[in-house]
Amino acid sequence: MSARRGYIAGIAGPVVVAKGLSGVKMGEVVYVGEDQLVGEVVRISSNYFTVQVYEDTSGLRPKEPIIATGKLLVAELGPGLMSVTFDGIERPLEEVRKQIGDFVSRGVKVNALPRNVKWHFKPLVKKSVKVEGGDVIGEVQETPLVIHKIMVPPGVDGSITWIEEGDYTVEEPVATVERDGEVFEIKMMQEWPVRTPRLFKKRLPSEVPLIVGLRVIDTFFPVAKGGAAAVPGGFGTGKTVLLHKVAMYSDSRIVIYIGCGERGNEIAEMLEEFPQLKDPKTGHPIMERSIIIANTSNMPVSAREASIYMGVTMAEYYRDMGYDVTLIADSTSRWAEALREIAGRLGEMPVERGFPAYLPDRIAEFYERAGRVVALGSPERVGSVTILGAVSPPGGDFNEPVTIHTLRFVGAMWALDPELAYRRHYPAINWLKSFSQYAEIVERWWAKNVSKDFQQYRRKALRLLTVASEIESIASIVGESALPDNQRLILLTSEILKEGFLRQTALSGEDVFCQPRKQFLLLKMIMDFFDKTYVLIRKRVSIEEISRMPEVFEMMRVKEDERGIKAVEELYARVMKKLDELAEKYGLTLGGGDMRG
Template sequence: VLGVVPETPAVEHRILTPIGVRGTVSEIREGDYTVEDIVAEVRTPEGEEKPVTLMQRWPVRVPRPYKARLPSVEPLITGQRVIDSFFPVAKGGTAAIPGGFGTGKTVTLHQLAKWSDADIIIYVGCGERGNEMADVITHFPSLEDPRTGKTLIERSLFIANVSNLPVSAREASIYMGITIAEYYRDQGYDVAVMADSTSRWAEALRDISGRLEEIPAEGGYPAYLAERIAEFYERSGRVVTLGSGQRIGSVTIMGAVSPPGGDFSEPVTSITLRFVGTLWALDTELAFRRHFPAINWLMSFSRYTDLLSEYWSKYDPEWSYFRERALSLLEEASKIEETARIVGEKALPDEQRLVLLFSEIVREGFLVQHAYHEVDTFCEPEKQAAMLRFMVEFYDMVEPLIRGRVPADKIREMPSLVEVMRLKERRGVEWVNKVREMVEGDVRRLAEQYGLAF
């Protein structure tokens, strides 16, 4: 790093020596310059003077080199409970968001761009509708960044390539975004890239391939589609950058995929799933029920859970256990719901009705998140861990009542249940303890009413 320029009040732009230039700095200048002016000179071992400008030129299809690759051990905190607690992505990791029309891919990416704790946000609108990009660009300047207190747009970059632009520009826009991300990564920043959507990029590859008269593969896409998708996602990572010192930066890639008709078996989606570490599968049925983010907990996955468990153990040493327990109960509830559709919930045994009640509490009180609510739009990691533990412990508290022949309807009628569902709207962790005391009081009263030991 030769010097710094305050790019915005929130971002310090670090002037890097061009890649491949070695030697000693023979001259460095201070003042006001344009990006093409020479600000420094480097004398190479051969005695040649190499000029350095404020900007660098780099072919966008070639990954920028780095010194060493590091394991991804820190999560990208997004403030979205279903993502951070159930299907986290690591800094330097990759994630895909496939979903049919109207399931909320763009809105989910907007939320991630607003609240993720990356230093730099790069949003690539690749082949999207012009009104969506206009909404982002007009909306972001009015949002306050919770990390810096400045406006959010001061650490954001937008590459707008809307659907009426040439396909060659659409194909290049994805590479442009990832190369800019690598440039800021080399400065020591954590960068998050939102690509919306990679399906439009793949369609551009298909159009260009057709005009070049190449032999098509499945769906008319070129035979090298898997290679191109792999090359794109492989440019993510947490690395030690080139140069002196130990600068560590990361690039996290989150790509939206738009499968026609929500068919996840189509080529772009099926190939993408082979190369990403996290899948946030959007469900049309959940979206139609106004459940947002409409991430299906049965179809989604994260390969970073074990790597990130050490981070989450700072907030709750048993986080992994409660996460797995909640997911297993949700999976069990989905099987019970199939039976309930046939015979009705009232015909089910109370043990199964309790599982359905737990599923309802987790869905409505934990997974559903209101993007426009002052508190619920962002949930801190410590509050997420406390809420997850409490909801699983709620199930463990009331299960002995069911075994003691207390009807499930009595548990559903507990006054404290309303506060459990509204916990997400309360600020801070202390409310979790208050609601826990309310639940324990209700459970004690039910136990005394039915002559059970508590």
């Protein structure tokens, strides 16, 4: 016999020790205390077990009851998720506020999905059709930007015995499936345990880039759809601004934004700002294709963990509909700190800087839920979850456990640099410290969609930037004018690259989003300029004569020209012509300089 009701034997911050219950499972959800706070079993011992509570535990007393639910922590999935802001345990914040005012009080039970809203369900299969888990049987226009596919839940199969177009709540059946005389009602709402990755048919290579419109990312350190990238950076280096831009402009269909444990006012700012953002392609609010999960400052640390798993489960659910989903977690460091605090309360042995030994496993499991997959069921759908995680190392020092372990499990890192941020070079992504393992894989996409020469220009530019930084350190000792002209040309070109290519405003205007073709043309212009002038310099044309050209300045500014690609093409032609004239003046000939390619 298992007892489903026990009592509190001890309380330590967000952790509660319970007795008098038996037969509970690891990860089982329990209701703690008179207020029925939501908690999850995190350790089972011989005569007691331990619960982490996702709500404020102050005021709880020993002997208050604990009730086991028999259920794991699940996400409710179905129409009504999109454009909503949830807390870490999937309570819609606005509903909570309506019920209890402005304080998130404890033990409030609010359904994730509204039960009274009727959605218009359109069947996509007919009666008598055989279906199985994952099959799409119909759809609902969830928001103007998202068509929600209604899928047969995993584990269900049989023949459709009834299905009808109409308006239904998420709890009403929209179809019935029969197998061996047993009837199963399909509803639009499903549940899924958040700590278990959702199943899929097949993993696919991540070979399509997520285009974010920022040159330093797309051109130099791309992330693939289905890949994972980390954004480490100290306080104020621009993690949140960068991730907002990606949420706004990237070519993903769905964005799930987890504001995890950052200071209260930052989260408040996000909650204010995010819903105002407009989708640049459709003009609709981006909330129509987004979900926010927010840990407000008055939520306890353990809810950070729940929020991470909730978010990634929702991401997988929309992936299964065949969408490219971007999951943003800002900041994963706050989640890691929550793990540390809970581990401390549980008396676990700390290993590195107080973090528990399982920190790397948890980080790995999280990022492994990124991927591009073929979903279960028919018709065939390919979807992806791309995970972007901010990391906030204390003091901006990357040599700490969360940063180090995160970098083992992601394919790209955008390393934010306080030096660049200080000089207001945004995005402050350091081009010498960042990396992307996707660059070679997405090369084919660039070759096919933009230019077969793309990769060659990319490599050349990265090499030039590296060499330039070495020359810079010499120049800082001997002075730039003491350097030979060819080295000064490398410095000049790297300045043009930094100003005219890497630096990009996040505010407004032509340059907030740079399409891939324009990225390539800008890069080509600057690198072809370098090739031609390099020949001239070797033939004793002076660096002063080159740097005096008005086009040098124009190359740093043309990114902002409202005429877009046209302006770049025109400037390119002018630069090449100028250099040819210069060559002619000195009786030289230069090759190349063709804008196509």
